[in-house]
Amino acid sequence: MLRVAAATAFVLTLSMTPVASAADTPARIDLNVLVVTDGGSSAEAFRAALVNEGVPSTVVRLADPQRPVLTAAYLADTVNSTPRAKFQAVVLPNEAPAGLAQAELDALAAYESRFGIRQVNAFTYPSAKVGMNTPHYAGQLDGTTAQLTASALGGAFRNLRGPVAIENGDPAVWEAYGYLTNPVPDDPATGATFTPYLTGVSPDGSQQGVLAGVLKQGAREQLTLNVAYNSEQAQFKVLQHGLISWLTKGVHFGHHRSYLSVHIDDVFDGDDRWSSEHNCTPGDIDCQGDVPALPAIRMNPADVTKVVQWQQQHGFKLDMYYNAYGSDEVVAAQGSDPLTTALLQNRGQFRWANHTYSHKFLGCVQDTSVVPWRCATNPDGSVKWLPKADIVTEINKNHQWGVNKGLSLQRNEMLAGEHSGTKILPQQPLDNPNYVAALRETGVAWIGLDASREPALRQVGTAQGVPRYPISVFYNVGTKAEMVDEYNWIYTSRANGGSGICEDNPQTTTCIQPLGANGFDSYIVPTQVRLGMRFILGNDARPQYAHQSNIAEERLLYPMVEGMLSSYRNTFAANAPIVNPRLSEAGTAMKRQSAWRAAVAAGKVSGYLLNGRVHTIAPSGLDVPVTVPEGTRTPGLLGLPGPLWGQAYAGERSDWRRSTGGTFTLVLPA
The missing domain is CATH 3.40.50.880 (Class I glutamine amidotransferase (GATase) domain)
Structure with missing residues (x-):
């Protein structure tokens, strides 16, 4: 049996039909x-x-x-x-x-x-x-x-x-x-x-x-x-x-939702393109030697029209994580930028969030003279960190650009380029202390983490780091052919013309047979849909993310997200819609879940049904999740029914309530 917390307690009382014993004596359950x-x-x-x-x-x-x-x-x-x-x-x-x-x-x-x-x-x-x-x-x-x-x-x-x-x-x-x-x-x-x-x-x-x-x-x-x-x-x-x-x-403790948020990184910027000839990305550290640059992948006005129509058609909003430098750079060179014009004309169609001004790496100063890169060091051997002033500028300049352009932003949300600033193993085992200080100075309370590196919500100074799942469409591809080529390079053996990464890392990567020309539609998309559905169905608020390159050119992201949405909506009733939170909302859900599960595991909460009422006890300040039948109400004055309690979802009513040490009563339908 769970232990009951002493002192400050939250008591939840739900009126319901008593459960009787065989002798019809009211029983506590x-x-x-x-x-x-x-x-x-x-x-x-x-x-x-x-x-x-x-x-x-x-x-x-x-x-x-x-x-x-x-x-x-x-x-x-x-x-x-x-x-x-x-x-x-x-x-x-x-x-x-x-x-x-x-x-x-x-x-x-x-x-x-x-x-x-x-x-x-x-x-x-x-x-x-x-x-x-x-x-x-x-x-x-x-x-x-x-x-x-x-x-x-x-x-x-x-x-x-x-x-x-x-x-x-x-x-x-x-x-x-x-x-x-x-x-x-x-x-x-x-x-x-x-x-x-x-x-x-x-x-x-x-x-x-x-x-x-x-x-x-x-x-x-x-x-x-x-x-x-x-x-x-x-x-x-x-x-x-x-x-x-x-x-x-x-009637039980707990709170369940089906979550899906899709972040689009690098908006206004351009993403480097994969070289099928050299099996690397020119401009990135993985490309050694004289590898010629390829045209960057960048959205155009037609892509903006498409994303607006797509959102309306599917009843789903994307989150645009923008780098203003990508716009300023084009305007400075050409006098205007059709992409910026198109996106700003449709600014109200999207949720916007700060991805820093120039996508600068915000961790240690990188020494790229070696592969893989390492952190540069000072003469005394200490790590050379990017200064706080540079990080503050990256955050504030991008935010102010967005405010000036009329973007609807939340000051407390931010995503660093490459999820930098926080630890990256093995090269950077610690968060950049200057990054932590910059978050506090700029008022950032929610940042994105890479869930493939850090799957758990965690504190980063005064901010909370929210893990994001990468969608299986690479940032450096604009066409199906490029995607299949890079996928084959990563996931096939050396004997089959691949990199052998799958052979060298059998605990984390499985080798596949090389995909053919239709491999994107026949294998990559269904694989991502199955993976994405596991997250959606797992009461998991972690966002998923892709890049602006994936809604440009052949627009590879859409069939993946469409597959998840259609699979879900064909299975679940309209009373259980997908919840589409922004970063801070997803982080809040995860923080509540984590605190509640820890309290349950520690035996700090308990509850029971007696004489038609359910009493729950929890430490003061803890958010308590309760699920009850549809029609449940708070008690009104003079014995009359009060307002409906909580939120309707999945044919039930469920919500979180902050424990204050007082008594809370809910009246269930007859």
Whole structure:
């Protein structure tokens, strides 16, 4: 059970229908999920999903010889003469996992019946014990599409449209094994009923059957899944919030959203172009010797027209991270810049953010006489850092340019060129202290980090660093042919004409067979869409980013983002739209999540349902996430209903509330 924080506390009270014991005595039910895991991928997926959403849980590992025994006393007790259920829901690897004694299974069954507690069997071979016949199909389900039933969509899975695609990332590998079966007929004598929730089909279409459903026996309900999965597979990520809502009957700690933000770096600037002949980028340190320069990749007015139309067509805004020097340079040389004119005419169509004036490297002074580069040093051997004055100028000059041009900016957001200023391993293991000081002086509170280097939100002086995921389209390509050529160079073996990077780094990079002329459409785009969807479905507010070169020339970014948007919108209902935060909003969401998960892990929060009310206790100052059914209201005056509470999302209401040590009351719909 979670420890209760003393002293300053936040008490949340939700009015709801009491859960009664068998004797109809009001019972206290703690807001905590019991997860029994055998270490298998399916049970572990549930454990991870609860942590991800912020739902407190107690984990019992069957392989642990010191694990507690699941007795009636472990599951329930009495507090101040009131019966207490210590767990609001139970997750098992299957209906009778090896390692649990029959007496423990009997104790769980009695506990669930007494308090009306729901159970999920994470991956089970179908049998009459869970309301299903033995399977008529057992095998691979990769690439098939399952379908949620009307019963599921009308209940906990109301956030979905119905189709659930089973992942098939690698046709050569079995990724989803499952069983198709039929329900056992309902039993009028005992009142046992089985309701299918998810149906599936074999890869050849010849077999159909149930993949998941709910067996109800009196007050006891078990949801059983017949398909294996892990926490990163799309089919589980699609279903996981609905599974949590079903388990907890829609009232639980936690907050879930589907996030997607796409940052466009280097706006107004030009990006260097990949040389297919020399397998490097002229102008970059990777190009050694006499490699001729190639025309830079830079947007033009037609590209601006396209991006405006694209945003309107897809109902999605891009974030423009601009470098004003790119505009000033062209104006100084030519007297005017058609790209600048077009972007400023459409300034209100975009969200704008500061990417520094000239994209200068803001970390140590780089010594590029060696490959890879290293930090230059002073005569005494200390690192030579870029001065604070230079960094302040880069930030302030770019911001002021944007203000003068009428761009809508937030002063506290900024992205350094190449994510510089912060540590870059192995060359620069520390943040530039002058960069940290410059952030404080310029009022920057949110900066971007490269999630491939630093995946976690972290403090950088007085600012917060927000990791951003790189989209798999290179900054130095404007055409599909260039993209495929560089992709092959990076990801194929030396024997196949590649760089061999994949051979030298087998722990992080997988070698592929060389892509053909259509490799961009047939391989690169679908691969990025699958990767991007994992982030969107993971309650993950980290932005994704590309470059202005990727919406120029052949505009390689669009099919990737379109693929993510269409995949999501074809799967999720309109009540669960993608949330599109700007950098500071994404950072705020991550900061709240991190603080809440830490408080849960440390046992500093607790909650319980008693006499139709849910009380939650947390340290003062902590943002507390709560999810409740649609129609939940704050209490009004004279006993009348007050305003709706929180935000409507996924057919529920959910929000964060700052703990103040007072009592907060919510009234659930009848």
